Amino acid sequence: MPRYQPSRIEPKWQAWWEEHDTFATPRLPTGRKRYVLDMFPYPSGDGLHVGHPEGYTATDIVSRFERMRGTSVMHPMGFDAFGLPAEEHAIRTGTPPRESTERNIATFTRQLKMLGFSYDWNRVLATTDPGYVRWTQWIFLVLFDTWFDPVAQKGRPIAALPIPAAVAARGADAVARYRDEHRLAYQSEAPVNWCPALGTVLANEEVIGGVSERGGHPVVRIPLRQWMLRITAYADRLERELEGLDWPASIKKLQSDWIGRSTGAEVDFFVPPTAGADAAFAAWQTARKQTGFPTQPGPDALRVYTTRPDTLYGVTFMVVAPEHPLVDTLTTPAQRAEIAAYREAAARKSDLDRTDLAREKTGVFTGSHVIHPLSGRPVPVWVADYVLATYGTGAIMAVPAHDDRDFEFAGTFGIDVVTVVEPAAGPAKPDTLFTGDGRAVNSGPYTGLGTREFIARVGGDLAAAGLGRPAVNYKLRDWLFSRQRFWGEPFPILHELDAAGHPTGAIRAVPEAELPVNLPLLTDFKPGDTPDPPLSRAPADWLYVDRDGKRYRRETNTMPQWAGSCWYYLRFLDPGNDGRFIDPAVEQAWMPVDLYIGGAEHAVLHLLYSRFWHKVLYDRGHVSCPEPFGRLVNQGMILGEMEFTGYRSSKGGWVSAEKRQEGDVAAKIPADQVEKQGEHFVLRDAPQIRVESRAYKMSKSRGNVVNPDQVVRDFGADSLRLYEMFMGPLEATKPWSTTGVSGVRGFLDRCWRLVVDERADELTLAPQVCADPPTDAQLREINRCIDKVTRDIEALSFNTAIARMMEFVNFCTPLRPAPVSLAAWPTVEPQWLVDDTVEIPVQIQGKLRGRVVVPAGADAAALEAAAAADPKIAELLAGKRIVKVVAVPGRLVNFVLG
RNA sequence: GCCGGAGUGGCGGAAUGGCAGACGCGGCGGACUCAAAAUCCGUUGCCCGCAAGGGCGUGUGGGUUCAAGUCCCACCUCCGGCACCA
Known part of the structure; x- marks a missing residue:
């Protein structure tokens, strides 16, 4: 075995590790512990991508490094195996998703082992394992059994929810309904994108311009009963507790922006009767002074949320979302048809269209006015889809002079712009937009106040008058947790049926002892004519169950892919436990995760959902720490090889890249046919023609995907790993380079030849390896x-x-x-880190002019003397006036001349 | 539009405010060889110069400093994310 042959060495040691269970981790750590975790992969049919081993190699190095220093290291791997691709494959081919998933997991496992990662494979799990699904469902039941106590700011058992006397008086059903409304897992009617032609519900991203991305079929928004998780209850804690985490600042900010906390005020505008508005308004004001601000506005009030209550006197119109419950009341007969048409059009658009593409503001006047709570003046009410029903109160007071969206709307529809805030610089021109802080004008008793002072003062006044109150809002919405899909965790929930087989609305949890609720065997995965989930076509013996003399139908929605990944890091610690989802002693010993490495694409969703579940488990006493992931690092993306692209016109000639037009054809150009000219690359044979140089994201369609199996065959796993670590900083985006891999392979070859005699037939030490003292x-x-x-x-x-x-x-x-x-990480002997002498650069006027060698400990004076004594420096300094000498021991000497 | 991140040789990149370009790829020259591959040695930012040497140089323009790739201000380009959240 004369030469370095990874194809012989690597499989040998991988087999040895497997046989000796080298990387098995004890149940509990001894001494210092590190939990080093990768974001586990979705086992796609394409197998491992070269991006995967990047993060995995980084954690593997850290794991091996820590083990060599005597640390107890937890380093597991598993599979996030529920998900859409397997289901779509099933629809196309009829192969059950479990079958294709298992095949893909086998491929991933083989590839991961081929790369030599030091995982404890005894702990491997897939989110699709019945033994794992059981506990995912169990955690769902914890969420179902929890309500959020706003006073204690924590989740508590539903049995501890105080029941108002009025509810208790209405009987057991009312109490049950009251509880159901307060659970962290609750049902609600939420609009979904239903595409009748495809027979499926689509995600917002799959709907473009009101039609399906695939096939271009019409999509309608229909309300459907959905499971929601009350993540908004934890918004405040999820935001506040980000602070202590050792995460990249950019990721923390992304999460914080996603949660989107905003503070302001809720204000009620009076909805007057058709006749006698003035008297009714006066009566309303008097009543409000006594009752205070009601929790829910009645039909006589339009409630808005604003972050700028200091602009109340600049309100010139109101806008309510098309779905706002007061629209019908507010619409006058003359406007009814137009409003109805507008609302219908809005319903057809997806959320994405309403926000993303509808740049030009649209809206319809309702025909009615409401009464301004402070000025008593009437304000016209419009319906427009730039106001979202799902944020704040679904209605706004529009202040065109000080809000750019309202300004745009007012411009489109010719509504007045009234300035009530002036910038510090002085009076603004009329009919202009100013969104900053300033000084109030035209604001009744508040005129002259600064923005912040105004907000504080008017907040108190509104509260005292029962017309408003301070309020906090979040961009974060409750988590739509159900999918009309087959390949996901079934919900452990039963719906009670009446004698006629219709749901009564009562629900109950499947008892813990009966978990997991396994997926039924289906043969037909094709979508149907209605938005009913595939599980509604399950055999009757799965779908219907009897309990305590009542008949129930199982929940037929399934959980989203995020569910399984919310808690896998816990199960890794105790994967075989049949009695609990994790042994508390094990959890306390290993948690939290010390180092978590994965892609930045999970910055918000996965990491936010996991933190949410973890906090609920923490509140309910199932885990011991409030945050799951201590240190987080995002590895950068690996792009394809650098490419040069030239363009040809339709007539066939080359077109310089900066002059290219639509219709010109791109052509890949070999690297040896281009050269750099100034800022750009040009064709070697035609230097006036610029070409583009860029590395692209790897994709099948581009044909630039690098296959790890091939790289291992050509260079060996260690070369692949070493190259991916050598490419650049872990967190940077960087292009692949095959010659770069051969470069690190050359390094490994050189290492091998250092110790092994490559000319010998058998494995022998190289002749230079001897026992002389160093x-x-x-x-x-x-x-x-x-x-x-x-x-x-x-x-x-x-x-x-x-x-x-x-x-x-x-x-x-x-x-x-x-x-x-x-065996062990080598220790450094500090005496060898210092030199006897050091070479110090000498500068004159900041320019390098020479170098002197001085004893290592030389002080500033000695440095200066040595530098001045250097013949070359002395010559350059001769006859010059030295104004200042900067001498930094160990670093440099700089002479500043007069 | 807003928010991040990044701009350094032909390429990937390195550099606690202190010798810019470590290390690797690629190029060039040489050794070995009949030859090639492999390997080894040398060289390689740009410009001027026979040389010694000198000048210029970290996206652009300004500033702070004895000294700036690094700090400050303004701008340009690329990449990524968010996108009417009142």
Whole structure:
């Protein structure tokens, strides 16, 4: 075995590790622990992508490094195996999703083992395992059994929910309904995108311009009973507790923006009767002063939310969302037809269309006015879809002078613009937009106040008058948790049926002992004519159950893919436990995750959902820490190889890239036919023609996907791993380069030849390997290398650690190598980190003019003297006036001349 | 539009405010070889110069500093994300 042959070495050791269970982790750590976790993959049919091993190699290095230093390391791997692609494959081919999923998991497992990661494979799990689904369903039941106590700011058992006397008086059914309304898992009618032609419900992203992305069929929004999770109850904690996490600042900000906390006020505008408005308004004001601000507005009030109550005197119209419950009341007979048409059109649009594409503001006047609570003046009410029914109160007071959306709307429909805030710089021009803070004008008793002062003052006044109150709102919505799909976790919920087989509205949880509720065997995965989920076509013996003399139908929605990934990091710690989802002693010993590495695409959803579930489990006493992931790192994307693209016109000639037009054809150009000219690359044979140079995201359609199996075949797994770590910083986006892989392969070859005689037929040590004691220079080199590599691994700076090892091998090549040990991480002997002498650069006027060698500990005065004594420096300084000398020990000397 | 991140040789990249370009790829020259591959050695930011040497240089323009890739201000380009949240 003369040469370095990874195809022989790697499988041998992988088999040895497997046989000896080398990376098995004990149930409980001994001494210092580290939980080092990868974001587990979705096992797609395409197998592993080169992007996967990037993060996995980083965590593997950290895991092995920590083990070598005696740390107890938890480093598991598993599969996020529910999901749409398997189901779509099933619809196309008739193969049951479980079958294709298992095949894909087998491929992923083979590839992961081929790459030599040090996972404890005894802990492997898939979210689709019945033994895992059982506990996902169990956690759902914890959510179902929990309500959020706003006073304690925590989740508590539903049995502890105080029942108002009025509800209790109406009997057991009313109490049950009251509880159901307060659970963290609750049902609600939510609009979905239903595409009759495709026979399926679509996600917002799958609907473009009112038609389906696939096929271009019409999509309608219909209300459907959905399961929701009350994540909004935790919005405040999810935002506040981000602070203590060691996460990239950008990810924290992304989550914080997603949660989108905003503070302001709710204000009621009076909805007057058709006759006698003035008297009714006066009576309303008097009544409000006594009753205060009601929790829910009655039909006599239009409630709005605003962050700028200081602009109340600038209100010139109101806008309510098309779905607002007061629309019918407010619409006058003359406007009825127009409003109805507008609402119908709005219903046809998806959320995405209403926000994304509808740039031009649209709306319809209802014909009615409401009464301004402070000025008593009538204000016209419009319906427009730029106001969202799902945020705030679904209605706004529009202040065109100080809000750009309202300004745009007022411009479109010719509504007055009334300035009530002036910038500090002085009076603004009339009919202009100013959204900053300033000084109030035209605002009755508040005129002259600064924005912040105004907001504080009017908030108190409104509350005292029963016309408003301070309010907090979040962009975060409750989590729509059900899918009309087959390949997901069934809900452990039963719906009570009456004698005629219709749901009574009563629901009950499947008892814990009966979990898991497994998916029924279906043969037909095709969608039907109605938005009923596939499970509604399950055999009757699955679908219907009898309990306590009553008949029930199972819930037929399934959970979304996010469910399984919300808690897998907990199950890894105790994967075989049949009695509980995790043993508390094990949880306390290993949690939280110390290092979590994965793609930034999960910045918001997965990481927010997991934190939410974890906090609920924490509140209910099932886990011991409030946050699951201590340190988070996002690995960057790996792009395809750099490409040069030229353009040809339809007539066939080349077109310079900056002049290209639609219809010109792109052509890939080999690297040896281009050269750099100034800022750009040009064709070598036609330098006036610019070409584009760029690396693209890997994609099948582009044909630039790199297959890890092929790379391992050509270069070996260690070369692949080493290359991915050497490419650049872990967190950076970087292009693939096959010659780069062969470069690190060359490094491994060189390492091999350092110790192995490549000319021998059998494996023998190279002749230069001997037992002579190392020289001081060698000790200095090896200690410095160890020191730098240790510090770089701790900082996840793998590219520089590898560069330092390459330097070490370059140093060693003519010499004998230092012994290599796999047993323990080598320690640094500090005496070898310092030199006897150092070379110090000497500058004159900040420009490098020479170098002097001085003793390592030389102080500033000695440095200056040595520099001045240098013949070349002395010559340059001769006859000059030295104004100042900067001498930094160990760094440099700089002479500043007059 | 808003919010992030990044702009350094032909390419990927390195550099606690202190010698810009470590390390690798690619290129060029050489050794070995009949030859090639592999390997090894040297060289490689740009410009001027026979050389010694000098000048320029981290997206652009300004600033702070003895000293700026690094700090501050303004701008340009690319990448990613969000997008009427009142």
